[in-house]
Amino acid sequence: MTSQTQTSKVAIVTGASGGIGAAIAERLARDGFTVVVNYAGNAAPAEALVARIEAAGGRAVTAQADISNADAVRRMFDSAETAFGGVDVLINNAGIMNLATIAESDDALFDRQIAVNLKGTFNTLREAAKRLRDGGRIVNFSSSVVGMLQPGYGVYAATKAAVEAMTSILAKELRGRNITVNAVAPGPTATKLFLDGKPQEVIDRLAKLAPLERLGQPEDSAATVAFLVGPDGAWINGQTLRANGGII
Template structure:
């Protein structure tokens, strides 16, 4: 099938060049979806995800954009509409995590997280709310830290608390559209974003915390997304904690 032909289902994965985003893109492609791998600055990594999908017979393209820029996201959705005929699944994995105790948090860092994690999720969710076809799904990303209340995570958790609020309200606003809106809240997951700056001792301690006694993998998280994007049609307006039972 060539680009431009109609396909059964089309998915946009923001942050698709990242660890979890890439796993989500590959997993949705394995379910037969055409996947748009969105990226902000990692063109080479996004292309690697695309190539890993096309190598197994899937259809994928990479598109760049700033998730917090309304014009750029509108253009991205327009491009997807023109090339594939519509959008059925939107997954918002794009996000940044900057850690510090409240007393020490740099407010510029706080504002950067608010822009990407809150405004970015809102901008993409707004496009999804306008464009998702019946039977579609929007999956945003929160974090299990909203339950665990770990020190140094206050600013990050605050952005994800906002994501949960907008997700749950949007699910109710989509009444009558046959579109589900949910959030996935991963626990400690072995991605570069999570592992950066942590000692081996810290990683081992976090890995031992869940009853399953290991860190999550990006593929673990992608399975929850695939369920919500596909067969999980009766799950709506929920935050799905995908964390091995840590809390």
């Protein structure tokens, strides 16, 4: 049974309409959080997710916002505060990945990943730093490519390395408010973002990289987030957890 204290908490999950974000939203709803399901453009998957959560006895609402737009992020926080009285948890899951060597990366590839992965995370962190209720939790999403440093991931890995830096710095800046700030860095995970465009032999090879010899599942990342925002994660702060099955 979920405690009354936890059931009153409100969590914004960015990029929550599919993949890891949807798994996080469903897990937090099961754990008793009211979940704000953020999506950028396509409302249908987000609305379907909210329907599933509510059918299972949880509480959730959709919130359209392109996180690269600071005004849209501000409005999303405004709406959550109006509807629920405040926000306790921010999960920065939204992100995009476009791969190319550094030599072949054009300006559009660079600018879009910076806009969503880095500026978007900054936009939500800035609002959360001002507005999260004391005792809250922030979980950013990095990637294990920051440690693996594979060719073709230069721009993407750079955005995620910057997210890790901001994670540790914001944890220190929020001293005195009992708010933890951490990051989760998944390895290869069986999501549309990861699987699209990859031949099966490549997927099979990547699945064997971790000593546990499988791809991560969205639920693996969701369980890590649930730990960090739950009572057992209260002493973890300013850290990046590489939830990747031991790949690095």
